[in-house]
Amino acid sequence: MTDQSNEDNELKEEQKFFTAIKTAIDHEVDAKTISLAKSNQPYDKAKIKAQCEKTFFSQIQHEWEKIAEKLSPFFLQLKHDHPDLLNKMQEGVPSSVEKLTESIKNCKKLSDFNKLSPTSKLTAEEIKELNRTGRKWFREHAFDKALSYFLFLITCDPNNVENWLAKGMAEQNLTNYDDALISYSTVLNLAPDYALCYLQIIECLIHKKQWEAAQQCYSAFVENTKPEEYRHDAFLTSKVKNIELFLNASLKKRH
Secondary structure, eight states, X not given: OOHHHHHHHHHHHHHHHHHHHHHHHHHHHHHHHHHHHHTTOOOOHHHHHHHHHHHHHHHHHHHHHHHHHHHHHHHHHHHHHOHHHHHHHXXXXXXXXXXXHHHHHTXXXXXXXXXXXXXXXXXXXXXXXXXXXXXXXXXXXXXXXHHHHHHHHHHHOTTXXXXXXXXXXXXXXXXXXXXXXXXXXXXXXXXXXXHHHHHXXXXXXXXXXXXXXXXXXXXXXXXXXXXXXXXXXXXXXXHHHHHHHHXXXXXXXXX
């Protein structure tokens, strides 16, 4: 792809992004002015627009705060594992809520928004290193530490099925089955034939003693996956056999 094509694509993305913001704000302004007009109340459209803009950007800031709170265990762990990467990620990031809100309002391009995120400071290789560290903690059964990494990694790439699966498996090992099921559901939305994901879901449902749901998921697994793709995978075939034995045993008990 040429540099010109890249620039054109970036421009289209920026136009789409800012058009979406403008549309959302305009919709709120129109709703408020129509409501006031119907009740014959006086109004100042400029003041209403200013109020709607303030509310909109406050909501964005609030969502970012929630994400930051959820990721705080990751940043604490990163300080121990990779202090150099933590320092790099914190460079240029607004240091207070007020500064963050002001920075959001001053964004003129999509890239300006992206720069406010700590993830924008990382190279592809550095993100791979974070992935390796998360998997290392998982192998060592430090599932809470692994989870903190994969929570961060899905913010870097929300469409990465492997990170969603790893997040779900960490949650499952921490017995957070409902959270794990949400992660696995995201995997299947992105990759409907992901065999291992079905099996992980079935295991969670078994732990929750939701036998019928587990059986239904097993039927979906048979229907939507291709056995020839995992027939020679000892881990998966063993997992399938164990699940089949367990489901059959539970079915006999219920009848």
